[in-house]
Amino acid sequence: MASKRILLLKPRGFCAGVVRAIDIVNIALECYGPPIYVRKEIVHNSPVVADLARRGAIFVDSVDEVPPGGRIIFSAHGVSPEVRQQATARKLRVIDATCPLVTKVHLEAVRFARLGYSIILIGHKDHDEVIGTLGEAPGQTRLVSTEEEVAGLSFPDPSRVAYLTQTTLSLDETRGIIAALRVKFPNIVGPPAQDICYATENRQLAVKTVASICDLLLVVGSANSSNSNRLVEVARNKGLPSYLIEDQQAIAMTWLEGSRTVGVTAGASAPEYLVQHVLDFLRAQGFDCLEEVETIAEDVRFALPPELEARSGATVQL
Numbered sequence: 001m002a003s004k005r006i007l008l009l010k011p012r013g014f015c016a017g018v019v020r021a022i023d024i025v026n027i028a029l030e031c032y033g034p035p036i037y038v039r040k041e042i043v044h045n046s047p048v049v050a051d052l053a054r055r056g057a058i059f060v061d062s063v064d065e066v067p068p069g070g071r072i073i074f075s076a077h078g079v080s081p082e083v084r085q086q087a088t089a090r091k092l093r094v095i096d097a098t099c100p101l102v103t104k105v106h107l108e109a110v111r112f113a114r115l116g117y118s119i120i121l122i123g124h125k126d127h128d129e130v131i132g133t134l135g136e137a138p139g140q141t142r143l144v145s146t147e148e149e150v151a152g153l154s155f156p157d158p159s160r161v162a163y164l165t166q167t168t169l170s171l172d173e174t175r176g177i178i179a180a181l182r183v184k185f186p187n188i189v190g191p192p193a194q195d196i197c198y199a200t201e202n203r204q205l206a207v208k209t210v211a212s213i214c215d216l217l218l219v220v221g222s223a224n225s226s227n228s229n230r231l232v233e234v235a236r237n238k239g240l241p242s243y244l245i246e247d248q249q250a251i252a253m254t255w256l257e258g259s260r261t262v263g264v265t266a267g268a269s270a271p272e273y274l275v276q277h278v279l280d281f282l283r284a285q286g287f288d289c290l291e292e293v294e295t296i297a298e299d300v301r302f303a304l305p306p307e308l309e310a311r312s313g314a315t316v317q318l
């Protein structure tokens with residue numbers, strides 16, 4: 001009987017923005033010592049957040065929960081100007097872990113708003129990143145999540161409309177929404193380069209590459225991770241059964257019945273050790289042939305904020 005195999009996708013897991021954000025929390029704990037407050041989940045992965053909490057990070061929902069003068073880290077998803085102002089008013093010492101690719105979208109929103117454009121932000125309601133970006137020009141920005149919603153949009157000057165997108169969307173769905181926007185607003189302008197980030201794009205591309213040769217795709221990631229959920233959608237849109245799993249314990253044995261080739265990938269906030277646990281589990285179920293499929297080499301690194309870059313190799317000063 002032919003052996004059962006695992007196709008392990010690459011790139012998978014941590015992106016440069018997530019590595020930077022986690023490094024920021026760890027280095028801040030090391031350099032300054034607790035308490036270090038983190039507004040919202042630093043990245044959308046429950047085991048990562050639990051691990052940092054064990055090391056001393058205190059996760060809060062609002063800057064109001066931080067004592068005046070305290071040290072707070074803003075998450076990789078970014079914050080609105082209002083949150084920055086609230087932190088300043090409380091005299092908090094802020095370390096910004098916003099991913100530079102999210103900051104890029106914020107700057108585009110500011111630029112379009114200054115130029116007098118009405119802005120359409122394509123993204124998911126209530127996602128932390130979207131809440132932050134909307135806050136850059138709240139009076140001028142409308143959120144759109146689906147192609148169907150485009151029909152209901154109207155603006156005082158339809159010839160002066162711009163669009164931006166969340167960084168972790170489905171490339172295919174976003175393309176459809178942008179096409180619908182171009183039909184409704186022929187003069188619409190967009191960002192110079194797409195806002196969907198390299199990590200989101202590369203992980204989706206890897207899924208598409210193996211979709212026709214897998215019987216099942218397992219995506220390691222948390223339920224609130226946007227880019228992880230999109231990987232499941234991309235696979236299902238290709239007709240491939242796919243499930244989002246926090247870890248190997250979430251795998252249902254019924255999913256494996258009849259599967260000879262299982263693809264494994266991970267969202268941009270999922271740590272590699274969770275992927276390895278999934279591989280161990282699958283091996284124990286007879287998937288003894290492992291092949292890594294690399295679709296594109298990733299070599300992206302983002303610099304730390306200056307105050308930590310300078311301190312990361314320095315003596316700890318409390």
Ligand code: SF4
Pocket residue numbers: 015016017018076099100101102167168197198199200227268
């Ligand atoms: S998924 Fe993309 S935008 Fe989000 S943190 Fe990673 S690199 Fe930055």
